[in-house]
Amino acid sequence: MKYVIIGNSAAAVGAIEGIRQVDKDGGIVVISKEKYHTYSRPLISYLIQGKVTEDKMYYRPLSFYEENNCKVMLGEEAVRIIPDKKEVELKGGKSVKYDKLLVATGSKPFIVPTEGLDGVENKFTFMSYDDAKSLEASITPDTRVLIVGAGLIGLKCAEGLNKKVKSITVVDLADRVLSSILDEKGSEIMKKHLENAGIEIILSDSVKAYEKNMATLNSGRKVPFDILVIAIGVRPNVELVKEAGGKVNRGIVTDEFQMTSIKDVYAAGDCTESLDISCNEQKILALLPNAYMQGEVAGKNMAGDKVKYEKAIPMNAIGFFGLHIITAGSYRGESYEFIGENSYKRLFINDNRLVGYIMIGEINRAGIYTSLIKDKVDLSTIDMGLLLQKPNLMMFPKDVRKQKLGVGHR
Amino acid sequence: MNEEWCLGCHLCEYFCAFVNSGEKYMPKAFALNRQNVPNITVEEGDRINFAVNCRQCDEPLCKKGCITGAISVKDGVVTIDTEKCVGCFTCILSCPYGAVVPNKEGKAAKKCELCISNGGIPACVTNCPNRAIVLEEVY
Amino acid sequence: MPINYIYPEYEIIRDKNKCIKCKVCVRQCSNEAHTYDEELDCLYEHNERCVNCHRCVALCPTRALKIVKTDHTFRENYNFTGELINEIYRQAESGGVLLSSMGNPKPFPVYWDKLLINASQVTNPSIDPLREPMETKVFLGKKVSKVEFDENGEVITKGYPNLELSMPILFSAMSYGSISKNAHEALARAAQELGIYYNTGEGGLHKDFYKYGKNTIVQVASGRFGVHKGYLEAGAAIEIKMGQGAKPGIGGHLPGEKIGEDISATRMIPQGTDAISPAPHHDIYSIEDLRQLVYSLKEATNYEKPVIVKIAAVHNVAAIASGIARSGADIIAIDGFRGGTGAAPTRIRDNVGIPIELALAAVDQRLREEGIRNEVSIVIAGSIRNSADIVKAVALGADAVYIGTAALLAIGCHLCRDCQSGKCNWGIATQREDLVKRLNPDIAYKRLVNLLTAWNHEIMEMMGGMGINSIEALRGNRLMLRGVGLNEKELEIFGIKHAGE
Numbered sequence A: 001m002k003y004v005i006i007g008n009s010a011a012a013v014g015a016i017e018g019i020r021q022v023d024k025d026g027g028i029v030v031i032s033k034e035k036y037h038t039y040s041r042p043l044i045s046y047l048i049q050g051k052v053t054e055d056k057m058y059y060r061p062l063s064f065y066e067e068n069n070c071k072v073m074l075g076e077e078a079v080r081i082i083p084d085k086k087e088v089e090l091k092g093g094k095s096v097k098y099d100k101l102l103v104a105t106g107s108k109p110f111i112v113p114t115e116g117l118d119g120v121e122n123k124f125t126f127m128s129y130d131d132a133k134s135l136e137a138s139i140t141p142d143t144r145v146l147i148v149g150a151g152l153i154g155l156k157c158a159e160g161l162n163k164k165v166k167s168i169t170v171v172d173l174a175d176r177v178l179s180s181i182l183d184e185k186g187s188e189i190m191k192k193h194l195e196n197a198g199i200e201i202i203l204s205d206s207v208k209a210y211e212k213n214m215a216t217l218n219s220g221r222k223v224p225f226d227i228l229v230i231a232i233g234v235r236p237n238v239e240l241v242k243e244a245g246g247k248v249n250r251g252i253v254t255d256e257f258q259m260t261s262i263k264d265v266y267a268a269g270d271c272t273e274s275l276d277i278s279c280n281e282q283k284i285l286a287l288l289p290n291a292y293m294q295g296e297v298a299g300k301n302m303a304g305d306k307v308k309y310e311k312a313i314p315m316n317a318i319g320f321f322g323l324h325i326i327t328a329g330s331y332r333g334e335s336y337e338f339i340g341e342n343s344y345k346r347l348f349i350n351d352n353r354l355v356g357y358i359m360i361g362e363i364n365r366a367g368i369y370t371s372l373i374k375d376k377v378d379l380s381t382i383d384m385g386l387l388l389q390k391p392n393l394m395m396f397p398k399d400v401r402k403q404k405l406g407v408g409h410r
Numbered sequence B: 001m002n003e004e005w006c007l008g009c010h011l012c013e014y015f016c017a018f019v020n021s022g023e024k025y026m027p028k029a030f031a032l033n034r035q036n037v038p039n040i041t042v043e044e045g046d047r048i049n050f051a052v053n054c055r056q057c058d059e060p061l062c063k064k065g066c067i068t069g070a071i072s073v074k075d076g077v078v079t080i081d082t083e084k085c086v087g088c089f090t091c092i093l094s095c096p097y098g099a100v101v102p103n104k105e106g107k108a109a110k111k112c113e114l115c116i117s118n119g120g121i122p123a124c125v126t127n128c129p130n131r132a133i134v135l136e137e138v139y
Numbered sequence C: 001m002p003i004n005y006i007y008p009e010y011e012i013i014r015d016k017n018k019c020i021k022c023k024v025c026v027r028q029c030s031n032e033a034h035t036y037d038e039e040l041d042c043l044y045e046h047n048e049r050c051v052n053c054h055r056c057v058a059l060c061p062t063r064a065l066k067i068v069k070t071d072h073t074f075r076e077n078y079n080f081t082g083e084l085i086n087e088i089y090r091q092a093e094s095g096g097v098l099l100s101s102m103g104n105p106k107p108f109p110v111y112w113d114k115l116l117i118n119a120s121q122v123t124n125p126s127i128d129p130l131r132e133p134m135e136t137k138v139f140l141g142k143k144v145s146k147v148e149f150d151e152n153g154e155v156i157t158k159g160y161p162n163l164e165l166s167m168p169i170l171f172s173a174m175s176y177g178s179i180s181k182n183a184h185e186a187l188a189r190a191a192q193e194l195g196i197y198y199n200t201g202e203g204g205l206h207k208d209f210y211k212y213g214k215n216t217i218v219q220v221a222s223g224r225f226g227v228h229k230g231y232l233e234a235g236a237a238i239e240i241k242m243g244q245g246a247k248p249g250i251g252g253h254l255p256g257e258k259i260g261e262d263i264s265a266t267r268m269i270p271q272g273t274d275a276i277s278p279a280p281h282h283d284i285y286s287i288e289d290l291r292q293l294v295y296s297l298k299e300a301t302n303y304e305k306p307v308i309v310k311i312a313a314v315h316n317v318a319a320i321a322s323g324i325a326r327s328g329a330d331i332i333a334i335d336g337f338r339g340g341t342g343a344a345p346t347r348i349r350d351n352v353g354i355p356i357e358l359a360l361a362a363v364d365q366r367l368r369e370e371g372i373r374n375e376v377s378i379v380i381a382g383s384i385r386n387s388a389d390i391v392k393a394v395a396l397g398a399d400a401v402y403i404g405t406a407a408l409l410a411i412g413c414h415l416c417r418d419c420q421s422g423k424c425n426w427g428i429a430t431q432r433e434d435l436v437k438r439l440n441p442d443i444a445y446k447r448l449v450n451l452l453t454a455w456n457h458e459i460m461e462m463m464g465g466m467g468i469n470s471i472e473a474l475r476g477n478r479l480m481l482r483g484v485g486l487n488e489k490e491l492e493i494f495g496i497k498h499a500g501e
């Protein structure tokens, strides 16, 4: 059996580990456009911040490919999948044969064409090791940074650059920060926190035009900058599958075994859509845990196992300047809000199930809430008073507790 | 962990924090409000108590979700490489038992590693006065 | 507020250097002798509530605690001791009977400690129990006096129902109610593993414990709590409780607050009602009446189980025992004045009854003289503290011994003698759910097994030393004992010589 994986990140690693749980021998070829040993994408902001050194960037030890008997083709780009020949064509004309193929191509930054953008000299996206390296190389303590996009990536970039540059301004069209994962109150808390850390945030506004080192916003406001970072969103890399005739919506469409509509071609990670079970909608869940777990499931199935990936939900754990946020699920139904001195919590209950939550500041044991969402636990079996208080196992009925705590586990 | 026998005495938490503090003398480990964080949490309820620590899952969600690759399984023990951990706490988000906690500086995650680096027998097990916590291998 | 005359008996000493404020003492003391003040982040001791049970001391992870007897004293007085003065103050305040628990703690002679065991030298060589067979097994019950055979040489004599014990030890009667369910479970499981018996006491048999029936003695006491056909049939033997060493002549009283759902079901009385055991059995006023009960119980159980009659050791115990032997009982259990209890009036506990050593010697002697020693086995109780006490008891004529206090000590009792409060911090003498769970039977039963296994080894060692290889050969073998510091009369009752003679 010969496995080929396009991509070399979380989903790819998940697949390699998944394959190896089932098949210890089949050859695995990894095709990676980026020329690095598999690294943790989220660490790029920590890298520029200096919290992580280059040797700690790696997502798996340097011995990983060898231990898993993988052939890695670094710096090679797949340009075509030819399902009839079971072949992947690489840039430069080479091709690689596969029995089972995984597309784990991730996503790419989304850039809206804006007047004058082409003329901006120092512009970056913030998605890759190379992005981080070149960004890092071009800043000085006197740099004024403009970041377009107050989402996870833009703000992570802001955190990474903070204190290393003279000023940071973040602009977002939305009326609040982190609008995709927080509610108004949560956004407000984070905005204040970021501002306290010295980051300027401009909301409900966006760049109309660039003129060298000056951005003019819709509001007419002018923001001078030395460096521009565009982080308004990402788009899944679906082209390979689309062109090969596979079904694609916004992301690559797969069944619950992670197989695309093309036989023997699987897909996992940021390039795919998953069914968000907290609201029953197809979504692109561009999150690392999701990428890994989809990859693992895909790998197992490629190697002949039959396992489903069926507990996908959006979930985020992220911190800025020491203030931590954990969120999961979708925000609908009835909500319960708790505001503490340094914390904020909101639980969303729909149809007698916990479907989402937001926790800021006090995040301990949040995973118990996550499990309630993922397992679609019927709340009539749960002690609601305890549920609302804080995450705990006491809220479960005795037999469930016993099972969770391993009594009679033998 | 058997709630039938848990007395809610919290000794497991204190012994856990102690043995993982690196101090040799227990009073010193807790002197000057050092706030050592245990890897085990006692939940107290109405006449029910139990301690929760890592279940060393076969398919650890914390490991699968870890964004840096800091979590691995070594000889059946789910281990966090604190050098690699950046404290994003995706593991806290993922763990269905609430068994991963921030360390006392809040900069990295930590969890029960079965005292493998403290002599092998978990301190919570040896010091539980009522054998509510036992170490069993599960295959 | 009236003047408080009572000064606390004990003081809790906390080493502030060692204390890590883990508050395990606060959480574990059911008497609330430790409290924590959030505001000042400080732990307080309330000495007046401390019963010196050592729960906090034992659980304190840094050993920062100790309990000392207060050195605060009343003006010295040999006659009116501090204890007496205290008791008078208490009664003057409450107007009530003083209650206490466990055995008589007063400095009456402990005769076991004045008896010494023999060992072989040169002649009749000693036996090494590790290399040679050694039998500690005993049978309790009536023995046949003559064995008859048919023409083919097959035995035709039918024996009597007997209890077989792997060692001459049984757990004495401690009712479910006076002690916790977990304590019972520990005793039952230990009895099963050791091949001996435990005794339900007068509180009936919890439904969960019928499975230990083969190792259970079921008791029928004056309150007849929990007695029904299934109960009688469940046990290996039935014990009629006529008296108890700690409180001869009086009944028992388990207060209503201890009668929860489980105990109510087991005792077959309504929840929350006081369980009162009358002082006498209202149907027994003579040996003949006793005989009727013995035989009704035998009849009810098809003559398959030995019947035990348990009495307190009192002044004319020998004559009473003789009567019991003639009532048809198979085993006589005699409980000495140091026998334990969950609650007894202090004055009775400390002043009524006689030492078990003397009672045993007298009873054994009397039954032998009357030629009826084989009709019954003798089991004694009332503070058997170690294996040497057992060897001495057997040499004085006992078939086996009951242990109660020692068994409780093995599972964590610290003899604070505050059982009557129902707040036992060790989960033994309590029915409070949160306290009961402190006694994990998995741990406790093993400790009992350990203790008795050790004692059995010691018994074998001592027997071997005397050149004796079976309990049978030791029983009533008073030549193996000598007295020290005993007067003529005492030696006469014991039927032994003084050391050196």
Ligand SMILES: Cc1cc2nc3c(=O)[nH]c(=O)nc-3n(C[C@H](O)[C@H](O)[C@H](O)COP(=O)(O)OP(=O)(O)OC[C@H]3O[C@@H](n4cnc5c(N)ncnc54)[C@H](O)[C@@H]3O)c2cc1C
Pocket: A006, A007, A008, A009, A010, A011, A012, A031, A032, A033, A034, A041, A042, A043, A044, A045, A076, A077, A078, A079, A104, A105, A106, A107, A126, A127, A128, A152, A153, A156, A157, A237, A240, A268, A269, A270, A271, A286, A287, A288, A289, A291, A317, A318, B067, B088
């Ligand atoms: C700054 C930043 C911070 C983040 N923080 C978090 C976080 O805190 N938590 C979280 O859960 N997620 C976070 N994410 C998202 C997370 O990084 C992604 O979800 C995860 O990397 C997705 O993994 P993947 O394997 O699906 O795709 P990717 O990591 O995008 O990897 C895809 C790989 O495939 C390669 N590739 C693409 N096309 C081809 C081709 N044709 N031929 C060969 N190779 C190809 C790409 O070069 C890339 O290396 C963050 C992302 C960024 C950028």
